[in-house]
Amino acid sequence: MPLIAxxxxxxxxxxxxxxxxxxxxxxxxxxxxxxxxELGATGTHVGCEHGVCGACTIRxxxxxxxxxxxxxxxxxxxxxxxxxxxxxxxxxxxxxxQAFHEKFALQCGFCTPxxxxxxxxxxxxxxxxxxxxxxxxxxxxxxxxxxxxxIIDAALAAAAVLRGETPPSQNKD
Amino acid sequence: MKPAAFDYLRPADLDEALxxxxxxxSDAKVMAGGxxxxxxxxxxxxxxxxxxxxxxxxxxxxxxxxxxxxxIGAAATQASLGEWPELxxxxxxxxxxxxxxxxxxxxxxxxxCGSLAHSDPSSxxxxxxxxxxxxxxxxxxxxxxTVAASDFQTDMLTTDCGxxxxxxxxRFPVAEPGAGYAxxxxxxxxxxxxxxxxxxxxxxxxxxxxxxxxxxxxxxREWQGLKGGALDDALNAxxxxxxxxxxxxxxxxxxxxxxxxxxxxxxxxxxxxxxx
Numbered sequence: 001m002p003l004i005a006x007x008x009x010x011x012x013x014x015x016x017x018x019x020x021x022x023x024x025x026x027x028x029x030x031x032x033x034x035x036x037x038e039l040g041a042t043g044t045h046v047g048c049e050h051g052v053c054g055a056c057t058i059r060x061x062x063x064x065x066x067x068x069x070x071x072x073x074x075x076x077x078x079x080x081x082x083x084x085x086x087x088x089x090x091x092x093x094x095x096x097x098q099a100f101h102e103k104f105a106l107q108c109g110f111c112t113p114x115x116x117x118x119x120x121x122x123x124x125x126x127x128x129x130x131x132x133x134x135x136x137x138x139x140x141x142x143x144x145x146x147x148x149x150x151i152i153d154a155a156l157a158a159a160a161v162l163r164g165e166t167p168p169s170q171n172k173d
Numbered sequence: 174m175k176p177a178a179f180d181y182l183r184p185a186d187l188d189e190a191l192x193x194x195x196x197x198x199s200d201a202k203v204m205a206g207g208x209x210x211x212x213x214x215x216x217x218x219x220x221x222x223x224x225x226x227x228x229x230x231x232x233x234x235x236x237x238x239x240x241x242x243x244x245i246g247a248a249a250t251q252a253s254l255g256e257w258p259e260l261x262x263x264x265x266x267x268x269x270x271x272x273x274x275x276x277x278x279x280x281x282x283x284x285x286c287g288s289l290a291h292s293d294p295s296s297x298x299x300x301x302x303x304x305x306x307x308x309x310x311x312x313x314x315x316x317x318x319t320v321a322a323s324d325f326q327t328d329m330l331t332t333d334c335g336x337x338x339x340x341x342x343x344r345f346p347v348a349e350p351g352a353g354y355a356x357x358x359x360x361x362x363x364x365x366x367x368x369x370x371x372x373x374x375x376x377x378x379x380x381x382x383x384x385x386x387x388x389x390x391x392x393x394r395e396w397q398g399l400k401g402g403a404l405d406d407a408l409n410a411x412x413x414x415x416x417x418x419x420x421x422x423x424x425x426x427x428x429x430x431x432x433x434x435x436x437x438x439x440x441x442x443x444x445x446x447x448x449x
Contacts, residue, residue, distance in 0.1 A: 002182075003180055003181070003182045003193075003223070004180065004181045004182070005180055006178035006179050006180050006181075006222075007178065026178065027178070027179055027180060027181030027224065028175065028176040028177065028178050028179060028214075030175065030176075030215070033175075049174040049175075049215050050174070050211075050212035050215055050216060051208060051211065051212055051279060054276070054278065057278055060281075060282075063252070063281040063282075064277065064278040064281055065278055065281050065282050066208075066278060066279065066282075068211070068215070069207055069208055069211040069212065069279070069282070070207065070211070070282070071181070071207075071211075071224075071226075073181055073183070073226075074207075074226060074228065118277075118278055121277075122277075135363075136272075136363050136364075137277060139276055139362055139363040139364045140275070140276025140277070140278050140279065140364050
């Protein structure tokens with residue numbers, strides 16, 4: 001890629017949730033802004049814009065990454081996955097989304113896309129995580145509603161479902 | 174919080190990157206994983222005129238054990254070091270320190286050399302490099318040079334890397350036979366910046382302790398045959414010598430207490446590891 005001038009908009013093409021997409025961005029445009037404003041993929045949320053809150057977490061070539069700490073130009077040619085790609089085309093929720101729903105793991109929902117994309121990689125790489133594994137894994141995702149316990153319950157339940165087991169009981173009383 | 178405008182170059186090879194640095198000098202900034210640089214751009218603490226993005230340079234994406242060192246290229250991520258099959262055997266200290274670096278999402282892109290080049294005072298990798306007595310390779314169009322960790326990090330967020338130079342590789346000494354290593358970090362939450370981070374190496378009667386997060390750069394002391402009260406006295410003197418200050422995260426007194434108490438603990442753990 002030759003040098004891109006600061007005021008030039010450059011064509012950027014990548015795979016987003018299995019589909020080829022393209023748009024134009026100046027070098028300084030953040031990937032998260034490109035997703036939202038250029039592509040209209042507003043499922044990925046913008047929080048702190050310096051990598052701390054985790055709301056903008058997406059998958060880049062399979063690995064969870066902060067979309068606020070990447071430039072749009074850096075995504076060129078890569079494979080990206082965002083929260084929009086989790087549910088099936090008929091609207092059926094993924095096991096992780098379903099567990100979030102059942103365990104009440106969200107309230108306002110602002111942090112949820114980042115948590116889903118983070119936990120997706122965690123459970124793929126470690127199909128049988130401990131509660132502590134999940135706590136450490138989501139230490140980079142800030143949620144101000146739930147107090148995290150429901151998110152941890154959901155992650156463990158989703159991992160169990162993906163292992164083919166019956167998830168732990170929903171009853172907590 | 175959006176970056177100021179800059180030109181962007183994804184060089185085809187190292188030579189093109191070094192050519193650009195040669196011409197642009199301090200107006201250019203090298204970006205590898207961007208996990209420290211991007212926040213600084215977003216907050217406009219830095220406004221370079223050109224970003225040289227080396228993250229996709231495969232020649233720099235390497236981790237290998239050569240000549241008694243683990244040599245890590247500038248594009249190798251912290252995650253790939255953590256997944257390197259030989260890590261636990263070749264460097265127990267790095268293996269123990271790595272999970273403390275940020276979060277797994279930032280380690281997926283953040284690079285080892287980028288952490289060293291950024292040189293945050295509380296950063297784990299500069300502390301490990303200093304404690305192990307490693308070094309870095311700096312390259313420019315004029316040639317390359319190797320700089321010891323103790324000479325590389327000169328001040329808070331400041332290194333000996335010149336404006337036309339790039340940190341192309343880090344060299345961490347491979348674990349010595351019979352030596353024991355241990356790492357500990359005190360932070361409010363997992364993944365936060367360390368209030369104090371400590372790295373210990375014990376070989377026979379020799380105790381080496383590195384401390385990050387107190388002074389402006391990692392500090393390392395080495396003692397011979399100290400035990401009991403004498404070791405406590407040495408740790409206390411070390412804690413005062415570093416001259417830490419109060420900030421929003423902790424008081425200077427609290428930091429000294431961590432150095433005294435957790436210092437004692439990591440040294441004991443390193444000694445246990447050496448005896449195994």
